[in-house]
Amino acid sequence: MDIQLQEVEYRYAAGTPFERLALKDVSFTIPEGRFVAIIGHTGSGKSTIIQHLNALLRPTKGKVVIGGRVVSADKKEKNLKEIRKKVGIVFQFPEHQLFEETVEKDIMYGPMNFGVSEEEARDRARGLIEKVGLPDSVLEKSPFDLSGGQMRRVAIAGVLAMEPDVLVLDEPTAGLDPRGRKEIMDMFYALHKEKGLSTVLVTHSMEDAAFYADDMVVMHKGSVCMQGTPRELFSRPEELASYGLSVPEVIRFQQKFEELSGMKLARPCLTIEELAEELSRLRDWGGGS
Amino acid sequence: MMEKMIFGRYLPLESPIHQLDPRAKLLFTFGFVVVVFLANNVVTYATLAAFTLMLVYLSKINLRFLLSGLKPVIWLIAFTFLLHIFLTREGDVLVKVGFLEIYEGGLRQGFFISLRFLLLILVTSLLTLTTSPISITDGLETLLQPFKKLKLPVHELALMMSISLRFIPTLMDETDKIIKAQAARGADFSSGPIKERVKAVVPLLIPLFVSAFKRAEELAIAMEARGYRGGEGRTKYRLLHWRWKDTVAVCLLLLLAVVLWRLRS
């Protein structure tokens, strides 16, 4: 299922004195099965965009096409549930949405809203709790008895339980320690690979964008200002800097090396391993002479 | 989405009324609410209305804007008017349509009471339109000082009000976020039978309260870490200045009271 944004504009509090233009003329596509990262500094409109991906917000101009269904300003769409079932969003600090008496019930809440039977929902909860790296015994506990990181995992399981076709993540690792971050990101990546799940990641971490994404969208003041693969975009560091963004450490290191040595690597490297390999290739081929 | 609207009632303009000390405005408003009840004939009501219009003029607030803010109560005023017309049977019969009779007294009564109502609301609205919530809190705190002797924790009440003001936008945002997070999980807040709708707010309310508890905890810790230990020994950053204008305003109200007292029948 593809999602297309076509010339989307969004104004908060439209028609009041407090109106605020948050998105203007935003067009891009999230192709099925891809991993797309959206980056941009604070207030650039990232969270506003992702709320359009499952019709939580309706554009004030332009349209959003979600797997064939059109959401636009003039048409009041009925039955948005169908869309929301297909596009799952993990919001920032998803642990703030937990409310049920037990972890199991909380995970079952989403699927049951979409008409999944109780047994089926329970099965999904049991299956998922391990996927998010928690022991079975957690299922019977109250979500409020867990640590922050555990709560986050339960909330994520609650979204995964809807079995969406597209998974949207708004800074899913904020506030976790480095190990927690890595575990959660690796889990999303594994899901993406295993199930071919389209994934949209909003992040402030250039490292994560470089490491996980196939495509990147850069936002600035409510517009899309750059689009392309991480390799393309990260080879334009000055431009990124003008939007208040940086490049991953690996790229920064590569730049420093190229500056000092006056040599150029074959391509921008996105991971440490890649950089080490490229460097050794450079050394063997000629740099070392 | 709604965050900036809340303080929308306060219009930061530069007018003689805006510049008054909040204490003066509070006293004036409370006084006015009492004085309004003095009016009981055409002359007194006309005086009162003229006085109110003068206040509106001085505040530099667009009358149309002011009236548009009264939408929620306008129909009530109209309804009061009609009821009084039909239910008061005094004086001559003016109109008679079938069994409905409109008396002169009814018309007058309906008109007066609706007007009184309208004026009350206009003046109280003026207070909130020309005074920021923070100043109102400050003003109330100072006005309530004498009650400290009666063990009323005036300082705590004022701080409580200002913290609650400060958290309005934050908690509204929070509400909005939770509504969206649950909607993304398929919660439906706007259809189905009553029972479903009532049940649908539980996933909103529990997280909202839990986050408020957590906030309270963190905020209290932050306050103590910054040396908060109750009202004793505390100094104040915001100081109010009572000027001659404020005295004039209060005197004006007294004058109005005397005039009305004289003119009422």
Added chain:
Amino acid sequence: MRAFFVYGTLSEGITLRDEERGKFMKEPIISIRHVYFRYPEQQSDALHDISLDVAQGEWLAIVGHNGSGKSTLAKMLNGLHYPREGEVMISGFPLKEEYVWEIRRRLGMVFQNPDNQFVGTTVQDDVAFGLENNGVPHDIMVRRVEESLQRVGMLDFLNQEPHHLSGGQKQRVAIAGVIALQPDIILLDEATSMLDPLGREEVLSTVRELKEEQKLTVISITHDLEEAARADRIIVLNQGSVYHEGTPDDIFQMNKELIQLGLDVPFPIKLGEALRRQGFDIQGGHLTEEELVRELWTSNFKK
């Protein structure tokens, strides 16, 4: 008992006690000796036999996994709870109920969530909050509010309400609120963890400048290794105990061990490893990219 009135109505922050304390300046500004702490109704200690010193003017980073006791330690240093056992001296005062207000004036904290520590309805009210609590006279207060906002670069936002500020701006206001009290020590408990990279950098460079200007001692609790790497010294907490203590160089040599502790290894070290695996000639761990670039170049390419 109302001690804060005597020293609190400070004439520009220099108080009797401050001068008295000057004699012992050589001593560490914070010393913690064999401290134990347990939350009520808990089975195990949140802090277990902690001993450490903080020197005046030092930048100390405290790292550790989620739940390792960092915030518990931070709150203790501010007298938000007291040790069950052990001794703590802060800025010349023993950590006891009777001195707690003195300590809080000298050790300012900035917490993680920018929203939950903003008390005032506007920026200036918020900065004034701590001054009001300490009974600072009005004219001094006005000047201090202005000065401290100036220092953190937020003077233009005097009358802004918090919901019109970004997270980074709110944190800078929080810092202004702390330095308005002219403290000796400033303690950041993951103060940048909810910010975007730009906001994070703003806040940290603000603190760095202040530290130089005013000879502050800074303790920063963080998950951000780049931030920790810039400290003078790092303390690693693990399950309520001090696991290791040393310069960033020392700590980051621990490498694999850090990962076991739930932490990460800084980028230059990871890259150094990878390069060595590719047969590059790289000596020990480098903490900065510059060092590594230089060594990589000089000993592998420039022959």
Added chain:
Amino acid sequence: MDSTVSTATSRKTKTLVIHALFITLTLVATMFINIRLPIMGNGGLIHLGNVPLLIAAFVYGKKAGAIAGAFGMAFFDIISGWAAWAPFTFIIVGAMGYLAGLIAEKIPGKRVLVYALAVAVALIIKVVGYYFTEVILYSNWILPFGSIPGNVMQVLIAGIIVIPIAGRLKDIIGRI
């Protein structure tokens, strides 16, 4: 010194902050959290402002209930064009919160029944209180009957929502 965590002041500060946040919650719920009932045409919008006040009363007791109700609702009146009602609201809704809290604190027995009783008492105070308020404001004895159904629905629905979750919330805050 064994109880090493909360000193007397910190309890006071926390209570203050809790009260402040409940005022805000009452206000926010009154303004923004609505249930649209399928019945009753335009009057079918029921706000949930009574929910936080009842929760404050059940979870934190009479004082919290009174403060949340009195300040939160009166403040709502002031900023949304109902300023003339504010003083009455302050007393009526304050009394609702206070009595609901008092009943929840003092009367033993099955929680659900006690809470139901508290809601019933709050309902009576609201209906009677606003009836007389409007008698004064409209100078009329009949007109105020018009607002009774709305008032009843509001408290009733708040009660239906709060009674099952009050206990749970109390439990949750015990842990965090």
